[in-house]
Amino acid sequence: MTKIVNPILRGFNADPAICRVGDDYYIATSTFEWFPGVQIHHSRDLKNWELVKRPLDRASQLDMRGEQDSGGVWAPCLTYADGLFWLIYTDMKRAEGDFKDAFNYLVTAPSIEGPWSDPVYLNASGFDPSLFHDDNGRKYLTNQLWDYRRKPSAFAGIVMQEYDHTRRKLIGEPRVVYHGTPAGITEGPHIHKFNGWYYMITAEGGTGYNHTVSCARSKSVDGPYENHPDLHILTSRNDPQSPIQRSGHGCIVETADGEYYMTHLMSRPLPGIRRSVLGRETSIQKVDFDADGWPRLAGGGMAPSLEVDPPQGLDVGPEKADATDTSFDTLDLPIEFQWLRSPEPERLFSLAARPGHLRLFGRQSIGSWFEQALVARRQTEFACAAETETDATPKTFQQIAGLIAYYNRSKFHYLAISGDGKGGRELSIISCNGAWPESSLTFALGTAVALPATGNIRLGLDIDGVVLQFRYAVEAGDWVKIGPTLDASILSDEGGRGVNGSFTGNFIGMAAYDLAGGDFTADFDSFSYKNR
Template sequence: MTDTLRNPILTGFNPDPSICRVGEDYYIATSTFEWYPGVQIHHSRDLANWQLASRPLVRAAQLDMRGNPDSCGIWAPCLSYADGLFWLIYTDMKRYEGNFKDGHNYLVTAPSVEGPWSAPVYLNSSGFDPSLFHDEDGRKWLVNLQWDYRQREGGDRFGGILLQEYDVERRCLIGPIRNIFAGTEMKLTEGPHLYRRDGWYHLLVAEGGTGYDHAVTMARSREITGPYEVHPDNPVLTTRQDPDNPLQRAGHADLVETPEGETWMVHLCSRPLPGTRRSPLGRETAIQKVQWGEDGWLRLAHGGSAPALEVPMPAVMPSAEQRPPAAEQNYAFQPGALPVDFQWLRTPEPGRLFSLDARPGFLRLFGRESVGSWFEQALVARRQDSWHCSAETELEFEPDDIQQFAGLIAYYNRFKFHYLAVSLNDEGDKVLGVMSCHDEWPSGRLDIAEPGVTLAPGLPVRLGLDIRERELQFRFAQGNDEWQPIGPVLDAGLLSDEGSGRAHGYFTGNFLGMAAHDISGRATPADFAGFRYRRRHR
């Protein structure tokens, strides 16, 4: 039994949390970017132990990300509950780099997080991070940042927070569009949420960018349209001046109140590898206890503005404890749906990528476009959520030529991956080798470890990898042979938001999984018998 809760509460790639409560049930929605299905919703009854409950965007009419660049797709969803319905607002970002952003904002609703979720209502495209506020008088308001594509001296392209009313009956935005908050000197003002308390409208935003200057700003006004005065002790949450805090990049937050009257803040964070600024687990979700002062402003309950790694256990679970994840997860592939931890990339037509029915007991991947394709890539993977972990699978695959390859992959994006793949060599022998892509501008650098290992024909091959903080080592075995390493020790820190030689950062996290590629266009199948994931302390 313990009286403290340890952060983060959602480990591995789970950024941009939005939280709501329905009775005694709590729900957090997080961004999924290019990974399909869209949006993760976790459920808890105690704010400490969370289970994945739903990924609601499962139909092409709701989400089709084919062609979306890396780190585009679902940005910063907002989940709320009102009028007997869950309301989910989300952005499908179609362009990231450059002066312009093409991000389209939608609304879907459902009576339960398990669905059925409605067809989407298009809202606007003026900027990302949309959020829906349900006011006490029944009116509903959308807030989102305004994207300003113009390059201005000393400025940024985050053009303030826009407010517009949403008409439920007409299913559209109505009335004037108002810019209600220009932000503070930290700039890059985004991630808005509105709350009402004691006659005040409280506006919470993220500022400083999603890197190591990230922060939470609060402001308030008597009128929803403003003007908004900034918190006297702003920022409310940040690690921008706390480089030794284990929870870095703290920002992008949301608030929830318990039935007991406590207020809690969930927020984005990352945990860099020791001695680095590289976070292969991506941006995660943490929670902090906050309290309203006599002056009506919100502050961290433990004081200051830095997030705490451990916080007092919520009153909703005074006699319980936070349960750690299982040390090992063995996934069997049965006809029907994928195990819930797995996702794929971009497409609403997964039947073109994989099948669990074609060969019962196996996951069959149909080799499609090249590794890193923005359209159709047969890659099925789960999040890395521990600095020290292992993954294993068994593969049956008979390639016809060098353009067909399949195997075990550690994948961040098209320019950052390590891939243990079976293919053919020029002599027609089936070989196992390692491919690594290093994120160098403008097109990356693909390293292929030559000559690879010749495999015994007609036998499955077991593929494995071990990650220990910054190091990744592949291994393999056939028949009754013992595991043996293959290829060099690789840089696991490369597979991170910050592990980048490109002009811009990224927003996701490392995934471990199975892949098949056939750039000849013949969709050569590869069969995987199960998948094992193990978390280690060291």
Template sequence: MIRNPILPGFNPDPSICRVGDDYYIATSTFEWFPGVQIHHSRDLANWRLITRPLRRASQLDMRGDPDSCGVWAPDLSHDGERFWLIYTDVKRYGRTTVGGASGASLRDFHNYLVTCETIDGDWSDPVHLNSSGFDPGLFHDADGRKYLVNQLWDHRPGRNRFAGIVLQEYSPEAQRLIGERTNIFPGTPLGLTEAPHLYRRDGWYYLLVAEGGTGWNHAVTMARSRDLRGPYALHPDTYILSSRTRPHAPLQRAGHADLVETPDGRPFMAYLCGRPLPNRGRCVLGRETALQPMVWGEDDWLYTEDRSGLPVLEAAALAAPAPPSGMQRHPRFAGGPRLGPGLSAGNDPAGRETATRHDFDDAELPLDLQWLRTPEPDRIFSLTERPGHLRLHGRETIGSLFTQALVARRQQDFCYSASCAMDFAPAHFQQAAGLVAYYNGSKFHYLHVSHDEAIGRHIRVMSALPDSPQADAFTPPIAIPEGRIELRVEVDYERLRFAFRPEGGDWIWLPEQFDASILSDEASQPGLPNFTGAFIGMACQDMAGTGLAADFDWFDYRERPYRDDPARADV
């Protein structure tokens, strides 16, 4: 069974591709490095993270990119010879005026193309395509020609900023766009038209777009034309998948979709969704990826299986074969891709495992961990300077847009426990390190060790609060002895509690309860980009510029049942 979301936690803007019997989904990573997550499956139900292709400075450098900018909406495809990946690097979203509102219409969206013969190989250096808008996608037509589609941004006063979907031919030989740019689809009155994908089936060109914004009004819109450049006629229902106006649907914010066909011709739709907290209505797990079967009607239009247009929680993964329909965007090939070292062509492990412990015994960072923006990880962490430990070098402030030492993983569960063991000997108040529940530079809860001239080494929590008159809040410092310390966080929906224990001691719970719901898209001042999700991880700062390091012996994350009082149970 497919159980949605198939990719829990921050995994938005899915692009799905099939090569032989192998399925791949690429999702956005925004300011987190390396760029673009790619998951693999052979049954559409069980998915495994296998690579992040944008991992060199020549491919991606996001230092200075604002929060929730960076890599948007990757598009993954295969043309029979190689994989093609298109992505946007957003460098400017808009300046912030007094009061927090966005005050700029000028934005910088740079669209790039990389290729590789194997999904987990070394992808090429990028080819710059254009900077006219975001959410680019590549369409491989039946005659071998390739076309780029993307959202068009219009900054002029009095204009619709989301100015439609433009199409232009791409020349692989010249490695650039050629010919005239054509606006093929202006969008519907729902507006905010973005995320275009093109397909060809039985003489029709089908255009899939997202509309309504990536919040509660999100929707998947379909149109078609006999001519690639249009005009495109709307689907009889206009929106073929959406949770808008359906507040009781368990999967909200459904939109930004892509299609794939099984070898027997059955269409499946991958799309983003959100699961609101029961008590607060905020999506702390971010925008997640869901998948469900679709059907082609007798009118040659696409529908959900029950024609409701609603996302589903469960569906059969691969049902009885159906006659092939001839969709040409994701062609069917006899053989699967060549898999690189460490990848098995067998089935993915059954079920979802969210209990992980990292002892940092290898020279490479575990795949579920990421860092922020910089393509120079050696400046912020090392796994070899102290073997068996993750060493974080204290750099800029937490929330810096350039070089901050923060290594974290996605929150994938509403109820979880996380803990770590740390060696850190700060000499003054500008040095800090610890365990952080993080969304971005203006939304986090940070249990950290520092030093004060009055009480010496101590522990406390710093919170950045987006919906409070007090932007930064601190708990009272608690004096602690020198030496190794273990840190712990317990999250139950919107409730977050911290604890610590010196080596050999008992857990000491901080009396404060923190609001975990601020680690969400919805907890924000209007006009600012908030498109990621909650992370939990380790951080270190040295604002004096002396680079004091913190050593982490292990890090543990595990899903668990709901607890009324986390202090009653051990990790």
């Protein structure tokens, strides 16, 4: 039997929420500061998944300009009822400090492709909201209740409130229905109803190496909820040698034939060190219900499995290789690419200004939280290679374009073409080593490498675990390594601020900025990415 191999969504795909519509399965995952918001993947066999939509694609739904790194879209919940898809999400405007400005919204659509509605504002009382549709047609919002007055933990319970879709508002009084387990930091609630029981599935223990999936149940939607006899149903914290770590944030789906599976987030730290350059990914586990009606992993215990049996009767095919090879010949950006924060992509890039090229409009610096001209895709394996080609002709050191490996404003390596101030061009390496919040830059080359004043320059990088090596070529010439090998492990959740403060993953792409006010643009005529 062909197995489902974890993770099923490789590279940064955190906080998965799964739902089924007929024979179709959908998973929604967090995108944080990357735009458009929320990734939705589709599958018919639970093994092979295709990215089909990012529904939050306009300013009325999402505008993250000015939001901090790892702010933005947190923990979406995707459900289907009454002929509609329902997507609940948090826009985390501020996560630092005791206050959390966590604005929760609802959008709906008749199909995954849309059209997706303008949002309904729900509340800002805490993050990680979800929507439960009961059998009687009533709907309930749950989210973490955040009490900034509490020390050391501001978690004040999982709060529930009824939602009236006709009036497009929450009704009645919110009430705390679940207080969690001693693991603490209870978040990411999902309510499921199976066999007459309401199951409260939550994430606990923080999103680091003590993360868990916890479970409680009740005969009434508003509780009281009784904790699972084992408290938790999945965690990696008892097996530090497992390749699957930081497992938590579960969501259960029932197949058409009455089998049960649970998606959850996890990470694959670099071997030998606890650094997750691929971010938090999505895995899936088979779940059975015991004689007392409690869900448990089908393989026993709480540890996640690398390989899982697929649903009975489904023909599960081989996985597709993850690769990008584009010459920007269409007017639509390939779906694997995203950009940062802004709902106005026309200010950042164009595929029409110069046919066959991606034109980046030099905006603010690579450290900006407002407008960055940076278009990139996820790194999905530890060993990979990327290449691009540009004829950018910056005039000064304040105008830069190039190839970048980017986690956030404090963690990146940038192979950058700039002007030398004498009518020529030069190539340098700009890095930020993860220091937070100072974001101090380092420069791997003592002296910049001179380039021809005009003509195409090819830029490349190779990543192998903790090692990143840049290379370049002039026109069709041979590749030349440039600079020393760099530490790729800083481009990780754990680098710098730490595992409970950074939530995305490494991206590789093209970037440009212009601090001279000279309307600098950079045209890229190709980009390729492949795993090795």
